[in-house]
Amino acid sequence: MSDTQTATNRPALPAEIARRRTFAIISHPDAGKTTLTEKFLLYGGAIQMAGQVRAKGEARRTRSDFMQMEKDRGISVSASAMSFDFKHFRFNLVDTPGHSDFSEDTYRTLTAVDAAVMVIDGAKGVESQTQKLFEVCRLRDLPILTFCNKMDREARDTFEIIDEIQENLAIDVTPASWPIGMGRDFLGCYDLLNDRLELMDRADRNKVAETITLNGLDDPAMEDHIPAALLEQLREEVEMARELLPTLDPQSVLEGHMTPIWFGSAINSFGVQELMEGIATYGPEPQPQRASPREIAPEEKKVTGFVFKVQANMDPKHRDRVAFVRLASGHFHRGMKLTHVRSKKPMAISNPVLFLASDRELAEEAWAGDIIGIPNHGQLRIGDTLTEGEMLKATGIPSFAPELLQSCRAGDPMKAKHLEKALMQFAEEGAAKVFKPAFGSGFIVGVVGALQFEVLGSRIELEYGLPVRFEGSQFTSARWVHGQKDAVEKFTNANKQHIAHDHDGDVVYLTRLQWDIDRVERDYPDVTLSATKEML
Ligand code: GDP
Numbered sequence: 001m002s003d004t005q006t007a008t009n010r011p012a013l014p015a016e017i018a019r020r021r022t023f024a025i026i027s028h029p030d031a032g033k034t035t036l037t038e039k040f041l042l043y044g045g046a047i048q049m050a051g052q053v054r055a056k057g058e059a060r061r062t063r064s065d066f067m068q069m070e071k072d073r074g075i076s077v078s079a080s081a082m083s084f085d086f087k088h089f090r091f092n093l094v095d096t097p098g099h100s101d102f103s104e105d106t107y108r109t110l111t112a113v114d115a116a117v118m119v120i121d122g123a124k125g126v127e128s129q130t131q132k133l134f135e136v137c138r139l140r141d142l143p144i145l146t147f148c149n150k151m152d153r154e155a156r157d158t159f160e161i162i163d164e165i166q167e168n169l170a171i172d173v174t175p176a177s178w179p180i181g182m183g184r185d186f187l188g189c190y191d192l193l194n195d196r197l198e199l200m201d202r203a204d205r206n207k208v209a210e211t212i213t214l215n216g217l218d219d220p221a222m223e224d225h226i227p228a229a230l231l232e233q234l235r236e237e238v239e240m241a242r243e244l245l246p247t248l249d250p251q252s253v254l255e256g257h258m259t260p261i262w263f264g265s266a267i268n269s270f271g272v273q274e275l276m277e278g279i280a281t282y283g284p285e286p287q288p289q290r291a292s293p294r295e296i297a298p299e300e301k302k303v304t305g306f307v308f309k310v311q312a313n314m315d316p317k318h319r320d321r322v323a324f325v326r327l328a329s330g331h332f333h334r335g336m337k338l339t340h341v342r343s344k345k346p347m348a349i350s351n352p353v354l355f356l357a358s359d360r361e362l363a364e365e366a367w368a369g370d371i372i373g374i375p376n377h378g379q380l381r382i383g384d385t386l387t388e389g390e391m392l393k394a395t396g397i398p399s400f401a402p403e404l405l406q407s408c409r410a411g412d413p414m415k416a417k418h419l420e421k422a423l424m425q426f427a428e429e430g431a432a433k434v435f436k437p438a439f440g441s442g443f444i445v446g447v448v449g450a451l452q453f454e455v456l457g458s459r460i461e462l463e464y465g466l467p468v469r470f471e472g473s474q475f476t477s478a479r480w481v482h483g484q485k486d487a488v489e490k491f492t493n494a495n496k497q498h499i500a501h502d503h504d505g506d507v508v509y510l511t512r513l514q515w516d517i518d519r520v521e522r523d524y525p526d527v528t529l530s531a532t533k534e535m536l
Helices: 033-043 063-071 073-078 100-110 128-139 158-169 228-244 250-254 272-282 413-429 451-464 485-494 514-523
Strands: 020-027 081-086 089-094 115-121 144-149 172-175 177-180 188-191 196-199 210-213 258-263 304-312 321-329 331-333 337-340 345-348 353-356 359-362 365-367 371-376 385-387 398-400 404-410 433-437 443-447 468-472 477-483 499-501 507-511 527-530 532-534
Touching (some): 100 304, 115 272, 128 158, 158 258, 177 258, 258 272, 304 413, 404 413, 413 443, 485 527, 507 514
Parallel strands (some): 115 144, 172 258
Antiparallel strands (some): 081 089, 188 196, 196 210, 304 321, 321 371, 353 371, 398 532, 499 507
């Protein structure tokens, strides 16, 4: 397949936008995400030698790794989004946090991409974290390309792996390549899309595979490269695969109903280029963004972008933050004035950052599909829209009700105001939910995973010099209260003990009993309690 032939549903895109591929990698820890990222960058010419990303890898973060990274913010930020070129394509790889405690952050990251690469370990198949992340991609019908890694180790039978993906994830799987042998006997793959043989070089891990162009599986040249027994097995398996498995349908991939699968070994650089070609071909190019009151098309002339992530305190001495913005439309230039839709105020974007793999760089220009970083002092929050045109607001960037609640107090009661400031900042960054109860003092902090309390405690101490205590709270659930103003008022007045406000001032109902939630739904038909809210 030529690299200009792409699956497209938007033929009107300017060439600069059409060549962009913005995607994330989803995987279970240890499947090989970091290794694959390194090899992407290697082929993208962004790094000279594989091994440089390892320090940035977020996958197996222990708490101490995490804190080290927090100190080293510059590094973790540049690892959050990476841009590099492959052939004539511009790839934007957005990192998803590896730890399951950060699933909300992950969810929002996935709102900023047009596709996901799902990496699975050939011996382990679909693991829990992969499954969870896949479900999130499915909510948005994201196209998924699958890479089955570690074929140089004992892996499962190829059909078994494909079946497991089909069964567990309810998605059609079509083989883009077929492995030849496995473990010690793994020779390489037969490229089913291009009728090529790709042979792995075990001696040089960074070497591009040797490619042999063939005239189909019966080409006698096969015998020069593959021992008879393996060749027979390959021919049988491919025949069976072609009979039993669906053929590649680019439209179905685009709609998220089908995933092509490549087999390879990231550590041996094997199968990586074929996967990259797959991303280029089935990627797809930047897609329209959900927004209110209308969708934003990437080819629109006016620049629009939305914040999907905020990272604060890159330099603890200055309370600055970087907002990660996915450009949804247009051609952005440095210095441009955009309207901040929430406040309706103009903002000059004078020092935007592009994340060019190894370095951060000032972005002179960027196009729809790109991720830019905008340093700011707190004006930009997750979910915010910036635009050159009409007042559109990007939608579909939700905030989830936390699953764990604890009350938080400053070690020194005189420092309550400082604590409030610190907590509000983390709430805006999306690192935690912070609720101020209508009754009593103190704050209730909500997170999705327990590790977040520790990280938060350490960050408040480190960045604000403020020791804090987290204690069990009498509440275990939080729900946002929606409804007409007077209905909400009547409800809050009658349930004061349960009411708090989040950092946006929105009303939240706190409780420890599902029974309470059911009761409210029964007794107050005019208000609804919701476990998610759209970020404002
Ligand atoms: P992550 O947790 O998903 O980022 O996984 P890493 O990329 O850190 O890889 C986890 C472990 O698997 C590391 O020890 C890698 O060296 C190893 N690994 C990655 N890819 C391969 C592969 O293709 N074959 C083998 N045998 N090991 C691999």
